[in-house]
Amino acid sequence: MNVGEALSHGRLLLAGISDTPGRDATLLLSFVLGKPSEFVHLHPEAPVSESLIAEYTSFLERRSAGEPIAYLRGFQEFMGHNFLVDRRVLIPRPETEHVVETALDLLCNMPSPTVGDICCGSGAIGLSLAKRLPGAATVLTDVSREAVDLARENAERLGLSQRVTFLVGDLVAPLIEMGFAGKFDVLATNPPYIPTDEMETLSTTVRDYEPRLALDGGESGLQVIRRVVKEAPPALKPGGFLVMEIGHGQGEACLEMMRETGGWSETRVLRDYAGRQRVVVGRKAGLREV
Numbered sequence: 001m002n003v004g005e006a007l008s009h010g011r012l013l014l015a016g017i018s019d020t021p022g023r024d025a026t027l028l029l030s031f032v033l034g035k036p037s038e039f040v041h042l043h044p045e046a047p048v049s050e051s052l053i054a055e056y057t058s059f060l061e062r063r064s065a066g067e068p069i070a071y072l073r074g075f076q077e078f079m080g081h082n083f084l085v086d087r088r089v090l091i092p093r094p095e096t097e098h099v100v101e102t103a104l105d106l107l108c109n110m111p112s113p114t115v116g117d118i119c120c121g122s123g124a125i126g127l128s129l130a131k132r133l134p135g136a137a138t139v140l141t142d143v144s145r146e147a148v149d150l151a152r153e154n155a156e157r158l159g160l161s162q163r164v165t166f167l168v169g170d171l172v173a174p175l176i177e178m179g180f181a182g183k184f185d186v187l188a189t190n191p192p193y194i195p196t197d198e199m200e201t202l203s204t205t206v207r208d209y210e211p212r213l214a215l216d217g218g219e220s221g222l223q224v225i226r227r228v229v230k231e232a233p234p235a236l237k238p239g240g241f242l243v244m245e246i247g248h249g250q251g252e253a254c255l256e257m258m259r260e261t262g263g264w265s266e267t268r269v270l271r272d273y274a275g276r277q278r279v280v281v282g283r284k285a286g287l288r289e290v
Helices: 003-014 021-033 037-042 050-064 069-073 094-107 124-132 145-157 173-177 196-201 223-231 251-261
Strands: 075-078 081-084 114-118 137-142 164-168 184-189 236-245 264-271 277-284
Touching: 003 021, 003 037, 003 050, 021 037, 021 050, 021 069, 050 069, 069 075, 075 094, 075 124, 081 124, 081 145, 094 124, 094 184, 094 236, 094 277, 114 124, 124 137, 124 145, 124 164, 124 184, 137 145, 137 173, 145 164, 164 173, 223 236, 223 251, 251 264, 251 277
Parallel strands: 114 137, 114 184, 137 164, 184 236
Antiparallel strands: 075 081, 236 277, 264 277
């Protein structure tokens, strides 16, 4: 079998199962071949060994069952870097890059900021910030020790192990416990925000493979968000920012939480490139030290 035939076979097998059968087949075949994805379209005549066809077929069968491409390949691209991912962590989405970009805009005039990533998962947000901000002190936390272990691996791969601190614990609590109260210029987070009653409506790829702990936001989807809004201020410097991913339609509820909690100013909701509510930003009241 050659590359073109293998690609056609993959497309046919995934048709009606995946929303993007051609893309999925291309990514899996190029991964098995150890080639860039362009190769499979530019060299359809190239032969593929029986052993590689067997490996490719195995991946296609797993993808047909719903397993995400990122877990099959073991990595996901985010902010220009490949992050290791597996079933211990949520797969970073392109939409979450808005959290990183927003934080970078807020930190652009700070040569040595202190940055936190709560619910860090793979470390995609915090490590992307650390990579772009060489003078930053960065702390990543997650309630899942397994997630923190994987984030450590990603830090090592990115050459950040000596510049990033990892803590295991629930939301902001480990930051306070380890003496980081009032230290952060920015706390960034992608907390679970899907309402519990919507979990069963998610695609098999998400519902059956990605960790529920990173998805389920409680009855209204706002359970963890509400805690972050309440618990973040003690960890922030006066004038520090919370940058948090939210679900579409949750913006007004988040702004109302900040008003009710008090201590927040300059609150706003930002939309992604599709026009959907994606990020809420709030600034801790008080004057920033110069």
